[in-house]
Amino acid sequence: MNVAIFGASGMVGQGALRACLGDSEVQSVVSVLRTASGQRHEKLREIVHQDFLDFTPIENGLKNIDACLYCLGVTSSGKSEDEYTRVTYGYTIAAATTLLKLNPAMSFIFISGTGADSTARGRVMWARVKGKTENGLLAMPYRAVYAFRPAMIQPLDGIESKTPSYRLLYGYTGPLLTLMRRFLPQFVTSTDELGRAMVAAARRGTEKRVVEANQIRGLLAFFHN
Numbered sequence: 273m274n275v276a277i278f279g280a281s282g283m284v285g286q287g288a289l290r291a292c293l294g295d296s297e298v299q300s301v302v303s304v305l306r307t308a309s310g311q312r313h314e315k316l317r318e319i320v321h322q323d324f325l326d327f328t329p330i331e332n333g334l335k336n337i338d339a340c341l342y343c344l345g346v347t348s349s350g351k352s353e354d355e356y357t358r359v360t361y362g363y364t365i366a367a368a369t370t371l372l373k374l375n376p377a378m379s380f381i382f383i384s385g386t387g388a389d390s391t392a393r394g395r396v397m398w399a400r401v402k403g404k405t406e407n408g409l410l411a412m413p414y415r416a417v418y419a420f421r422p423a424m425i426q427p428l429d430g431i432e433s434k435t436p437s438y439r440l441l442y443g444y445t446g447p448l449l450t451l452m453r454r455f456l457p458q459f460v461t462s463t464d465e466l467g468r469a470m471v472a473a474a475r476r477g478t479e480k481r482v483v484e485a486n487q488i489r490g491l492l493a494f495f496h497n
Contacts, residue, residue, distance in 0.1 A: 273475055276302045276337045278367055279344030281309055284383050284422075286431045287463030288341045289316075291471045298471065302333060304367075324363040327370040337375045339474035342367065342382045348398035356398065361405045372412055379416040379477070381470050382409050386423040386485050410481060418473050422461045423485040426453055431463050458486035468492055 275292050279285035280303040292298045293313050303309070303318045304327075311318075319333045324344075327334065342364060348356045368380055388402035406419040426449040453460040469491040473483070480487060 273298050273338045274300045274302070274336055275471075275474065276304065276334060276340045276371065278304050278340065278342045278363075281305055281307070282343055282345065283427050283431055283463060284345070284425060284466060285341075285343035287427075287429075287467035288343050288470055289467070290429065290431075290464070291467030292341070295468075295471050295475075297475060302337065304330070304334075324359075325366045327367060331370060331374060334371060335374050337371060337378050339379045340367070340371055340381065341470050341474065342380065345383060348401075353397050353401070357401050357404075360398075360401045361408065364405050365408050368409055368412060372414060376413065377415050379418070379474050380409060380412070380414050381418045381420060381474055382406065383466075383470075384419045384421045384482075386421045388419070388421055390482075406482065416477055416481075418478060418481055418483055420466070420470065420473075420483045420488065421485060422466055422488060423458070424449065424452070424460045425466060426450070426460055426462045428462045428464050457489050461485060461488050465489060465492060 275298055277285055277288055280289045289303065292301045293315055301316050303316060304321055305318055306322055308318055308320050319330050321330050344363060346359050364382065371378065384402045384406055387399050388406055389396065389399035390403045390406065392400050392404040392407060394400055409417050449460050453462060466488060469488045472491040478491060
């Protein structure tokens, strides 16, 4: 399986990349980034690209893809709805439209969030935009589209959030999150679990097109080390 990852430098994307590189059934990974990571691996090829509303210049590098793990995202804190929509909806649909043209038989997995508003008309701005994005993707004629809705995500394996306030929060709450992940998995998912579940869904599929937080761990049995 050949995989494309968008947002591999972020917290969730790092978990997805680790899962792909560790899965024996993933032959290659194309990572689309704004800045080269410097990471080297025999499976990994990075494409540095700046305009995430227009992927035309890099189309040749996005062919022959079997699955996309779309992990690119930003916090809505401090952003207007237009700013948040540009990244969350605009970038995602631009990438999905290009990939659909090049690889219509692939699967597309989008990291959304618990509470995403499928009506896209609710009062909570981020939830409306996430719901609008989910709806746009689910309407596309891919082989399969899945929207993952994790709740709290615990970074593991040295992975850190790019958001300073989140890094501070995770530093203080790490032991608590570990306990919650063990006893309340519907509320806490680790970057490792989320990454492996995405790979498993890309390879095997899942009955639910919208995968809620309490359903993510159930996919892990189908991850191949």
